[in-house]
Every structure is written in structure tokens, then in C-alpha cells.
Amino acid sequence: MNIGEASAETGVTAKSIRYYESIDLIPPAERSESGYRQYSARDIQTLHFIKRSRGLGFSVAEVAELLSLYRDRKRASGEVKGIVETHLDEIDQKITELESIRTTLRNLADRCHGDDRPDCPILDDLAGALD
């Protein structure tokens, strides 16, 4: 199976697959005689793992850790859970921040006429007017 098929199979672009190889997230693929990368069922599995992990917001570095734990039959599940809990904390923080921003902007936008007139509470706020 060459890279295009692997890509179609997993939803990871060929560009990304090559990139992952270049940064050693995945081992160098086998090559056909003509130099085409060849992917086994196991490689596809790994790409699925990566795709799913990235989709859950893990950084590539975290995915590398998760993959290494995945491959280690003697891993401690606590390590995996630790990574996830840390990530969850970051997500919570991010959500909190975004919600706070949303509230602020919602208020500002609601107070702005949004028409042809120049008067604008949003700009007043950004400029530091204390309302």
C-alpha cells in the first residue's frame, strides 16, 4: 500500500505522513524498488492512532509519548492518564478563557449600533475608555 492509499485510508494527508516520518513520529516507511513508501496494516493502525490523538488536541510531542506508551506492553496506565489529565486541565483553562472573551465581546457587540454611524462602544473599549 503506497502513501496515497494510506492517506485515503486514514485521513492523514500524504504531506503529513511524510512530515511525521521526517520528525521521527513514525519510523521510516519501507520502500518499493522504485522508492515508493509502502505501508503495512500496522502502519495504518499507527496513523489512525495519530489522527485520533491529534483530533483530540494532543500536540505531536504528546502523541509521541502516547504512541510510545501504546507500544510498551509494560506501561503503567497512570502515565497515560497523567498525560490526559494534564491535557484536560489545559482544555479547561482554554474554555474558561474563551468564555470570558465571549462574554466581553458579546456585551460590546450588543451595545454597538452596527450601522453607518461612526459611534462605536467596541472601539471605545479597545481604546481603553472606562466606559
Added chain:
Amino acid sequence: MNIGEASAETGVTAKSIRYYESIDLIPPAERSESGYRQYSARDIQTLHFIKRSRGLGFSVAEVAELLSLYRDRKRASGEVKGIVETHLDEIDQKITELESIRTTLRNLADRCHGDDRPDCPILDDLAGALD
């Protein structure tokens, strides 16, 4: 007022101020005889505006637009509001995505013992086990 003071005053690092100048977000600062950048009260105001806008999650490109509207006395407030509403939509999307991820990860983490044993529902999920 030179760059260090301007930075302390506004909370924008000197590095960032120079960077903003380099990308033309702010005009080139005046210079002292020895070549030091000099900032006026109006420059400080602008830096405050940028700081606040970036803090609300606007991209530098959006800040450039907002700044240009801010400086235009004949702006239409609708344009400003448009930018904000677009940004709000993106924020809502982001929050939704993060909440979905959070739910998934919370479930997985709760089902993982998180001890020395290798058994791990998180890895099972990432590997594509259909549970």
C-alpha cells in the same frame, strides 16, 4: 519615552513592539539622536489598543483592521461590529469543539485505573478499539 518604558507602561514586550513595527502594525517610531525609539502618549495609546485587542483573541491582521477603523473618524460602526461578530462565531466554534473533546477525554480518563497496571481504555480508544 523609550521602548523599555513604553513596554512597562503597556505590558507589551519591547520585542513585540519592535515586531509590530517590523510588520507595519504600528508606524516606525521616532528616534532619539542615538537611535533609540521614542514613544509619545499617542503611541502608548495605540499599544494599549493592540494589547487589549490581542487579549480578546483578535489576530494581528484583525487588530490592524480595528486600528484603522479606530483612526477613521468616518468609519461605519457596522464594520467594527462585523469583525467582532465574525470573531465571536469563531470563538463559539472553538468552545464547542473543546467541550466535545473535554467530554470524550473526561470519559476515557474516568474509565482508566491510572495505576501501575498496563490495561488502559484510553489507549484502546486511541488505537481505534470500538470499546
Added chain:
DNA sequence: ATAAGGGTTCTAGTTACTGGAAGGTCAAGG
């Protein structure tokens, strides 16, 4: 005179890819 603590420019690194150029390979059709 010198030392500390400013300031200057320039290059390179960060994250996770994506786009594009230049060129080799493979299978099908004329």
C-alpha cells in the same frame, strides 16, 4: 575608567503543517 542596564540589528527557532517546483514511476490507450 568601568560596569550595569538600557538600547540596536540580525538570524534562527518555535508548531504543525501546506504549497509548489522539478523530476522519477506506473498503468492504460492509441
Added chain:
DNA sequence: CCTTGACCTTCCAGTAACTAGAACCCTTAT
């Protein structure tokens, strides 16, 4: 047999918004 189109290869550059660091200049106080 040759060509065409869809693959594949490598390598370089660009993206966002800075940050780190090197090498060097300026100012002020001791």
C-alpha cells in the same frame, strides 16, 4: 512504442506571532 495522467520522490519556502540569543552601541553612576 510512446504518450498521457495520476501517482510518487525530494527539497525549499511560507504560515502566525512572536521569542531567544548573539554582537554591538549608549547612558548613567560610581
